[in-house]
Structures are given as C-alpha cells and as structure tokens.
Amino acid sequence: MADKARRTRAFEEVLLQVERRISDDGLRVGDRLPGERQLAEQLKVSRASVREALRVLETLGVVSSQAGRGPDAGAILTSRPDSALTDLLRLSLGLSSLSLREVIDTRLMLERWSAEQAAQAVRRTSPDPSPGALSASGPDAMTRAIGAMEAAATAEEFVEHDIAFHVAIAEASGNRLVAAVMRALRDAMRRYAIEAVDRLGDTSVLREDHHRIHNTITSGDAAGAIDAVTTHLAHAYPELF
Amino acid sequence: MADKARRTRAFEEVLLQVERRISDDGLRVGDRLPGERQLAEQLKVSRASVREALRVLETLGVVSSQAGRGPDAGAILTSRPDSALTDLLRLSLGLSSLSLREVIDTRLMLERWSAEQAAQAVRRTSPDPSPGALSASGPDAMTRAIGAMEAAATAEEFVEHDIAFHVAIAEASGNRLVAAVMRALRDAMRRYAIEAVDRLGDTSVLREDHHRIHNTITSGDAAGAIDAVTTHLAHAYPELF
DNA sequence: CACCGAGTATGGTCAGACCATACTTTAGGA
DNA sequence: TCCTAAAGTATGGTCTGACCATACTCGGTG
Numbered sequence: 001m002a003d004k005a006r007r008t009r010a011f012e013e014v015l016l017q018v019e020r021r022i023s024d025d026g027l028r029v030g031d032r033l034p035g036e037r038q039l040a041e042q043l044k045v046s047r048a049s050v051r052e053a054l055r056v057l058e059t060l061g062v063v064s065s066q067a068g069r070g071p072d073a074g075a076i077l078t079s080r081p082d083s084a085l086t087d088l089l090r091l092s093l094g095l096s097s098l099s100l101r102e103v104i105d106t107r108l109m110l111e112r113w114s115a116e117q118a119a120q121a122v123r124r125t126s127p128d129p130s131p132g133a134l135s136a137s138g139p140d141a142m143t144r145a146i147g148a149m150e151a152a153a154t155a156e157e158f159v160e161h162d163i164a165f166h167v168a169i170a171e172a173s174g175n176r177l178v179a180a181v182m183r184a185l186r187d188a189m190r191r192y193a194i195e196a197v198d199r200l201g202d203t204s205v206l207r208e209d210h211h212r213i214h215n216t217i218t219s220g221d222a223a224g225a226i227d228a229v230t231t232h233l234a235h236a237y238p239e240l241f
Numbered sequence: 242m243a244d245k246a247r248r249t250r251a252f253e254e255v256l257l258q259v260e261r262r263i264s265d266d267g268l269r270v271g272d273r274l275p276g277e278r279q280l281a282e283q284l285k286v287s288r289a290s291v292r293e294a295l296r297v298l299e300t301l302g303v304v305s306s307q308a309g310r311g312p313d314a315g316a317i318l319t320s321r322p323d324s325a326l327t328d329l330l331r332l333s334l335g336l337s338s339l340s341l342r343e344v345i346d347t348r349l350m351l352e353r354w355s356a357e358q359a360a361q362a363v364r365r366t367s368p369d370p371s372p373g374a375l376s377a378s379g380p381d382a383m384t385r386a387i388g389a390m391e392a393a394a395t396a397e398e399f400v401e402h403d404i405a406f407h408v409a410i411a412e413a414s415g416n417r418l419v420a421a422v423m424r425a426l427r428d429a430m431r432r433y434a435i436e437a438v439d440r441l442g443d444t445s446v447l448r449e450d451h452h453r454i455h456n457t458i459t460s461g462d463a464a465g466a467i468d469a470v471t472t473h474l475a476h477a478y479p480e481l482f
Numbered sequence: 483c484a485c486c487g488a489g490t491a492t493g494g495t496c497a498g499a500c501c502a503t504a505c506t507t508t509a510g511g512a
Numbered sequence: 513t514c515c516t517a518a519a520g521t522a523t524g525g526t527c528t529g530a531c532c533a534t535a536c537t538c539g540g541t542g
Contacts (some may be wrong), residue, residue: 007502009524010525011296012347018331019485022332023400035491035492037493045527045528047528048525048526048527049525049526049527053298055252055293056296056297057332059290059296059297059300062332062336064536065493065494066493067535068491068492069535069536069537070535070536070537072535073492074491079336081330081333083323085329088326091263091301091303092302092438094260095263095268095269096269102416102418103418105420106418109350109354177330178341178350251496276524277523278523285496286496287496287497289496290495308524309504309524310504310506311522314503314522314523315522
C-alpha cells in the first residue's frame with residue numbers, strides 16, 4: 001500500500017518541534033530550552049525520546065547540556081558546527097566512503113580560496129604594503145603557529161601547529177563556514193598528515209613554504225598566495241600531483 | 242583540582258568503542274553492528290545509553306536502523322553524510338550563526354571549482370569537442386534539470402530543479418565530498434533561493450545562464466565555465482556583488 | 483555580615499516492561 | 513511433494529519509574 005515512508009519516530013517529532021520553536025520564537029545562541037522532563041510532558045513523549053532528540057541536536061552542535069542548577073544549567077543553544085563536521089569527515093574516511101584524493105583535492109580548493117581571500121582582506125584594510133595588518137587574530141595565530149612548528153620535536157607536534165597555521169589562514173579569510181570546513185578537514189585527516197610528514201622525513205621544505213605563504217598573504221599578494229599554497233600541497237602530497 | 246574535562250558519559254564510551262571496532266575490525270558499509278541489547282551487555286551500559294550512541298551515529302549518517310528480523314534488520318553501517326551536512330547548515334543558518342553572505346561566498350567557491358573540474362573531466366575523456374561525453378550521470382541529470390526548469394510553474398519547482406542542476410555539476414566534478422557539500426548547502430539555503438527567485442520575478446536570465454554553463458562544460462571550456470557560473474551567481478544575488 | 487548546610491532542579495543512568503515489525507520455523511493441508 | 517498459514521522469535525521503538533551526581537538557592541547560624 002502507501003505508507004512507504006517509515007513512520008516518524010518519537011524523537012524525530014521532538015526534533016521538528018524544537019527546530020520549529022527555534023525559528024518561530026527566534027531563539028538565539030545562549031537561550032535555554034525547557035528541561036527534559038518539561039519538554040517530555042509538553043510533547044507527550046517519554047523523557048528517553050526527548051533525550052535522544054537532544055543527543056542529535058548536541059551532535060549537530062546546536063545545544064550543549066549542563067547538569068546542576070542555575071542559569072547555566074539545562075540545554076542551552078550553542079553553535080559549534082566544527083566538531084560535528086569533524087566527526088562526519090573522520091567517520092566517512094574511516095568507512096572508506098571518501099578517498100584521500102577527494103579530501104585533499106577539496107583541501108586544495110579551500111586553501112587556495114582562503115589564501116586569496118586573506119591576502120585581499122589585507123589589501124583592503126591597508127592599501128600600503130605594511131606587514132602585520134590583519135584585523136582578526138589571523139596573523140598572530142599564523143606567526144605563533146610558524147614559531148611553534150620550528151620548535152616541534154615530533155611529527156605529531158608539527159602537524160598540530162601546521163593545522164593551526166592553515167586554520168588561521170581560513171579564519172583570516174573572514175568566512176566562518178570555510179574556516180569550519182577547513183578545521184574539520186584537517187582534524188579528520190590528522191592521521192594521514194602525520195604519516196605524510198613521517199614519509200617526508202625533513203620538514204624544512206614545508207617550513208619554507210609556510211614562510212612564503214605568510215609573506216604573500218601579509219603583503220596582500222593574492223596571486224602569490226594562491227601559488228604558494230598550491231606548491232605547498234604539492235610538496236606535502238607529491239604522489240597526488 | 243584536575244578533572245576539568247567533564248566525565249565522559251556512557252554513550253560517549255559506546256561511541257568510542259563502536260568507532261574503534263569500525264576501524265580495527267575493518268568494518269565496511271553494509272556490515273551489521275551487534276543488536277542494542279547485545280551491545281549494552283558487552284559494554285556494560287544500559288540499552289538507553291546504547292541507543293543514544295546509535296542516534297548520534299545515525300545523525301552522522303554512519304548507521305541506519307531497521308526493525309524486524311533477518312539480514313536487513315538491526316543497525317547496519319551506511320555512509321550518507323549528505324543529510325547530516327544539510328541539517329548542520331540549516332540549523333546554523335537558523336541560529337544566525339552563519340551569515341547568508343558567508344554561505345553564498347562558499348557556494349561561489351564550490352560552483353567555480355565544480356564547473357572547472359567538470360569541464361576538465363570532459364576534456365580528459367573526449368579530447369575532440371563532441372557534445373555529451375561525460376561518463377557519469379552528470380550530463381543526463383544536467384539536461385534533465387534544465388528541461389524541468391523550463392516547465393516549472395512555481396518558484397519552488399524552479400528552485401527544486403535548479404538545485405538538481407547545480408548538484409549534477411558538482412557530481413560531474415568527480416569529487417563526492419564537494420558534491421555532498423554542494424547538496425547540503427543548496428538544501429539548507431533552499432528557502433533563501435526561493436525568495437531570491439521570487440524577488441527576481443523573471444527566470445529567463447537564470448535559464449539562459451544555465452544553458453551557457455551547460456554548453457561550456459560539455460565543450461570542455463573550463464575558463465568559460467568558471468565565468469559562466471560566476472555571472473550566474475551575480476544574477477541570482479545581485480545585492481551581494 | 484559571613485559562612486555553612488538543607489533543599490531542590492537539572493542532566494545522567496539504569497532496569498524492566500511492553501509494542502510493532504518482519505523474518506523463520508513449523509504444522510497443516512492440498 | 514509442495515504450498516500456505518500460523519506460531520515463534522529477534523529486532524528496534526517507546527514508556528515508566530526510579531536513583532545518582534551535580535550545582536545552584538535559600539535559610540539558618542555563628
């Protein structure tokens with residue numbers, strides 16, 4: 001007969017209602033949701049179903065739960081899509097549903113775009129080529145990450161700060177969505193980055209690349225920044241170019 | 242004292258164990274997870290906690306649960322990151338945690354990259370400029386979507402097939418990650434796309450753009466394709482350019 | 483006024499029960 | 513022998529009610 005669609009489960013109804021409440025009531029980050037017991041009573045479902053819905057929302061980075069009492073307790077609306085994106089990509093990689101090639105191609109797209117936008121942002125804020133002029137915490141974070149990479153003793157440490165460096169570029173682009181995707185991508189492929197660094201053995205080429213990327217961006221040289229990050233990726237993953 | 246990190250909850254332990262099992266045992270898409278009761282007994286937690294973990298995995302598009310008995314029943318591993326991405330973006334937009342500007346800038350990046358890659362893919366598979374040579378279902382889907390848009394009576398219908406058209410381009414690029422992000426992005430901003438079409442009133446400009454995009458891609462003209470999608474986005478969202 | 487303990491509302495967890503579903507097995511009959 | 517219908521059973525879906533740990537709130541006490 002009809003009814004091909006699986007009957008909606010109780011927690012899905014809760015999800016719909018909560019999302020409706022968010023958009024209709026204009027709830028903002030920081031606002032609180034009703035307690036689990038109260039929500040269960042309002043929606044005529046069990047607390048277990050409410051909890052499953054809240055778990056979904058927590059996974060999507062929309063709510064954050066705190067036990068105890070007071071203004072900070074309960075489920076409050078947040079917005080941290082980063083960890084959700086990271087989990088998503090990491091699990092997809094683990095299931096071999098995405099190839100490393102696809103992920104790195106995507107990363108190259110993000111890196112080129114971010115570097116270009118970051119350099120253009122520099123040019124906009126300071127038409128004269130004066131170094132260190134980014135408004136956000138971008139350049140500080142970039143400089144700090146470069147320094148930390150010089151001192152890194154292990155591949156793990158190096159990759160840690162390498163991620164921070166490239167995420168700082170994405171943040172300097174001014175686009176939080178791109179920055180979130182970049183962060184998730186790098187976190188999810190952290191393992192493969194460490195392997196790549198181990199295979200290379202010497203990180204001097206990568207470190208030189210980083211300086212060139214940093215210089216081109218802070219001097220507002222968009223075309224040069226694009227070329228620099230492209231060369232950098234080719235150095236890190238020569239087998240894919 | 243120490244212990245700043247919140248004590249890990251029971252379902253988080255289940256998540257870790259299941260993910261470890263996936264990567265250690267080399268589980269693949271289609272494989273089955275133990276039943277909820279069995280998993281609860283193995284991990285010494287309640288079934289409710291197991292269910293919360295499974296709900297998280299389902300949200301991330303990693304498992305899909307089917308009731309009943311037999312080979313298809315239980316929690317089987319899947320890989321559908323699309324809906325998770327869509328939910329993520331839609332909720333982030335709903336919470337105003339991302340601006341429309343950021344989303345559309347990201348879309349422009351994806352569109353330009355996809356169009357370029359799709360055109361290059363055509364050139365690789367058929368060096369001679371013969372029309373309709375994409376290996377995947379890309380060109381068929383693109384052609385079909387263009388036809389459906391001609392027949393669309395409402396903005397909703399038009400946007401529906403517009404999404405299909407642009408997702409087909411992303412799929413023709415051969416990168417499933419980019420295609421998934423494109424699909425999620427378009428689904429999440431469907432509402433705004435409909436508003437934009439309503440504001441325009443006349444869709445003839447957009448339809449002409451689609452033909453040009455399609456022609457440049459199927460003729461392998463990468464630079465032309467990039468320019469065509471850029472112009473198209475400018476027509477759809479003139480206020481952002 | 484400062485401190486400390488009882489009260490209480492919150493999320494976190496558990497055990498156990500029941501339902502709906504859908505395959506598996508078995509008994510019955512053609 | 514073969515087909516069909518009924519019984520069996522394992523699965524996820526839901527609910528109830530209880531208890532714990534946490535952390536704020538309030539009131540009493542010094």
